[in-house]
Amino acid sequence: MDTKRVRSAVISVLGIGGFFLLWHLVAVSGLVDRVMLPSPAEVFWSALAIARTGELQDHIRASIFRMALGYAAGSSLGILMGVLLGRSTFLESLVGPILQMARAIPPLALVPLIIFWFGVNEGAKISLIGWATFFPVWINTLLGVKGVNPLFIRAGQSLGARRATLLLKVVIPAALAPIFSGMRVALSMSFTVLVAAELAGALAGLGYLIQMSALSFRVDTIFVGIVVLAILGFIADTLFMQLLYRLFPWYRSEQTGK
Amino acid sequence: MIGQALQRQGFVPIPDFINVDSVSFRFDARQLALGNVKLTIPLGQFVCLLGPSGCGKTTLLNLIAGFLAPTDGYVFVNGKVVDGPGPDRGMVFQDYSLFPWLTVLKNIEFGPDIAGMRASARRERAMHYLDLVNLGHIADSYPTQLSGGMKQRVAIARALAAGPKVLLMDEPFAALDAMTRSKLQLELIRIHELERPTILFVTHNIDEAIRLADRVLVMSPNPGRVVSDVTIDMEKPRARTSVEFSRLYDRFEAEIGLESS
Numbered sequence: 001m002d003t004k005r006v007r008s009a010v011i012s013v014l015g016i017g018g019f020f021l022l023w024h025l026v027a028v029s030g031l032v033d034r035v036m037l038p039s040p041a042e043v044f045w046s047a048l049a050i051a052r053t054g055e056l057q058d059h060i061r062a063s064i065f066r067m068a069l070g071y072a073a074g075s076s077l078g079i080l081m082g083v084l085l086g087r088s089t090f091l092e093s094l095v096g097p098i099l100q101m102a103r104a105i106p107p108l109a110l111v112p113l114i115i116f117w118f119g120v121n122e123g124a125k126i127s128l129i130g131w132a133t134f135f136p137v138w139i140n141t142l143l144g145v146k147g148v149n150p151l152f153i154r155a156g157q158s159l160g161a162r163r164a165t166l167l168l169k170v171v172i173p174a175a176l177a178p179i180f181s182g183m184r185v186a187l188s189m190s191f192t193v194l195v196a197a198e199l200a201g202a203l204a205g206l207g208y209l210i211q212m213s214a215l216s217f218r219v220d221t222i223f224v225g226i227v228v229l230a231i232l233g234f235i236a237d238t239l240f241m242q243l244l245y246r247l248f249p250w251y252r253s254e255q256t257g258k
Numbered sequence: 259m260i261g262q263a264l265q266r267q268g269f270v271p272i273p274d275f276i277n278v279d280s281v282s283f284r285f286d287a288r289q290l291a292l293g294n295v296k297l298t299i300p301l302g303q304f305v306c307l308l309g310p311s312g313c314g315k316t317t318l319l320n321l322i323a324g325f326l327a328p329t330d331g332y333v334f335v336n337g338k339v340v341d342g343p344g345p346d347r348g349m350v351f352q353d354y355s356l357f358p359w360l361t362v363l364k365n366i367e368f369g370p371d372i373a374g375m376r377a378s379a380r381r382e383r384a385m386h387y388l389d390l391v392n393l394g395h396i397a398d399s400y401p402t403q404l405s406g407g408m409k410q411r412v413a414i415a416r417a418l419a420a421g422p423k424v425l426l427m428d429e430p431f432a433a434l435d436a437m438t439r440s441k442l443q444l445e446l447i448r449i450h451e452l453e454r455p456t457i458l459f460v461t462h463n464i465d466e467a468i469r470l471a472d473r474v475l476v477m478s479p480n481p482g483r484v485v486s487d488v489t490i491d492m493e494k495p496r497a498r499t500s501v502e503f504s505r506l507y508d509r510f511e512a513e514i515g516l517e518s519s
Contacts, residue, residue: 154325155355159369159420160345169368173359250359250400 038220043227046220050209060228062204063194066122070129071190075183078134082141082179083172092142103139107132107193111200120201125194132193133186140182144175177254180244187240191233206232274298274334275456276322276424281331282481283317291317293481294331299473301423304450304457306471308464310514314482315460316428322458323347323426336423345369348422348455352429354409356401362412363388363397369420387415390449407438411445418449424456431466443469447494464510468503469496476513486513 020040026032027039038046050056081099085092110128118124148171156170198207210225245252276299283292292314299305307315320326322333324343333340335347348369349355356365363384370380388394391411401409410430417425431439443466450457461467467474468490476486488509492502 151351151353151355152357154323154343155349155351155357156368157325157343158323158345158347158349158422158426159416160372161368165372169372170357173357176359248359250402253400253402254358 043223047224059209063206066125067194070126071133074130074133075137078137082138086142086145103135108196125197128197129190129193133190136185137182140178144178148174272301275301277334279332281328283329290481302454304472306467306474307460308467309477313477313479315477345420346423348417348425350413350427350430366416366419387419391415427459468506
C-alpha cells in the first residue's frame with residue numbers, strides 16, 4: 001500500500017521533471033526563437049528577479065484576494081440557491097429557467113459589460129468571479145439535493161427528523177459529495193475568469209502581469225505569470241481535496257472506494 | 259427502554275397496540291394493493307408478515323410506518339391515528355440506510371440527538387445499543403467500512419436507540435448470505451427477549467418466519483390481504499428439525515403456493 005504510493009509519487013516527479021527537460025531541450029535546440037520560448041531556467045531567474053522587488057508577491061496577493069472573495073461569495077450563494085430550488089418546486093419553476101439561461105452565458109462574454117458598468121475596480125472583478133463560480137456549485141447542489149436517496153429521508157423521518165432538521169441533518173449531508181464536485185469545478189473556473197478579468201483591466205494581479213509583459217515584449221515574464229498560475233491552481237486543488245478529506249473522513253472512502 | 263418498563267410492571271399486554279382498521283390501498287385505479295385489511299397486534303409481540311412478492315406486505319408496513327396513507331380505513335398505533343412517519347415507529351430497511359457521512363456511533367445517536375438528549379446521555383445510550391448488537395468495538399468506523407451483516411446490526415441498534423414503540427423491519431436480512439442471516443436471526447430473538455419491543459417483520463422466507471415469530475400473518479396478492487393468522491408457541495431458538503417446525507413449514511408453503519397459483 002505505502003510502497004505503491006511512493007512508487008506513484010516517484011513516477012509523478014519523473015513526469016514533471018521530464019516535461020521541464022523537454023521544454024528546456026526545445027528552447028535551447030535552436031529550432032525556435034529564444035525570445036519567444038525562454039528555457040525553464042530563464043523563466044525561473046526572471047521570476048526570482050520580480051520576486052526580489054516584491055512585485056511578484058503583490059501580483060499573487062492581489063489575484064488570490066479577488067479569487068478567494070469571489071469564490072466564497074459565488075459558492076455560498078450557489079449552495080443556498082441549490083438547496084432552496086432543490087426543496088421547493090415553486091422556486092424551481094419560478095427562477096430555474098432564468099438561472100439555466102444565465103448559466104449558458106460564457107462568463108467571459110460579460111467582461112466588457114462589467115467593465116463598462118463598474119470600471120476596473122475590485123468589485124467588478126470579484127463579482128465576475130462570483131458569477132462564474134456560482135453556476136457549477138448551484139447546479140451540482142440542485143441535482144445533489146434532488147437526487148438524495150429517498151431511503152435516507154425515510155430513515156431520517158422515522159428517527160424523528162422533520163423539516164429544517166431533516167434538511168440540515170439528512171438532505172444536505174447526503175448531497176455533500178455532488179456539492180463538493182461542483183465546488184471543485186468552480187475552483188478551476190475561478191482561475192479562468194480571474195485572468196480574463198485582470199487582462200481586461202487591473203492595476204495588479206497575475207493577469208495584469210501577463211498583459212504588461214506582453215506590451216513590453218517580455219515573453220519570459222509572461223511565462224512567469226503562466227507558471228505561477230499553474231502552480232497556484234495545482235496547490236488550490238490539492239489543498240481543497242486535502243481539506244475535504246480532513247474535514248469529512250467518509251468522503252475519501254466514498255471517492256476511492258477504500 | 260419500553261421493555262424494561264414493562265418488565266417492572268409485570269408485562270400487561272395492550273391487546274390492540276397496533277390496529278389496522280379496514281385498510282385498503284391502491285397505487286393506481288386498476289389495482290388494489292391492499293383490500294380491506296383488518297388486524298391487531300398486542301404490545302411486545304413479534305409478528306412476521308409472510309407472503310410472496312406483490313402480496314402487499316411491504317405496502318402494509320409502509321402504511322404503518324406512515325410513508326404511505328391508506329386509500330381507505332385507518333391505522334392506529336398506541337391509540338393514535340398514523341398520519342406520517344415518526345420516531346415512535348422505528349424502521350429497519352432491506353437496503354442499507356445508514357448515513358454514510360456519520361460514524362457508526364453518530365448514526366445510532368441520530369434519534370436521541372433529534373429528541374434533544376444531551377451529548378453524554380445519548381452517547382451512553384448509543385453505546386448500550388451498540389453493545390446489544392455486539393458491535394461495541396466499531397463505534398468510530400464509517401458504514402462503508404462494514405460488512406452487510408454489520409450494517410444491518412447497526413441499523414437495528416439505530417432504530418432501537420430512538421426509543422420506538424414498535425420496530426418495523428422490511429426484509430432486513432434478505433440481502434445477506436445464509437450464515438450471516440442465521441446469526442442475525444438469533445441476535446434478533448435475543449434482543450426481542452431482552453428489550454421486548456413490538457416487532458413487525460416482513461419476509462418472503464418461510465424458514466425465517468417460523469424461526470422468529472410469535473405469530474405469522476400469511477398474506478396473499480390480488481388484492482393484498484391476510485389469509486392466515488398463526489400463533490407459534492414453540493420455545494425459541496427453534497430447531498429446524500422439530501416435527502412442529504416441518505409441519506408449519508409445509509402448511510405455510512401450501513398456503514402461499516395455493517394462493518399464488
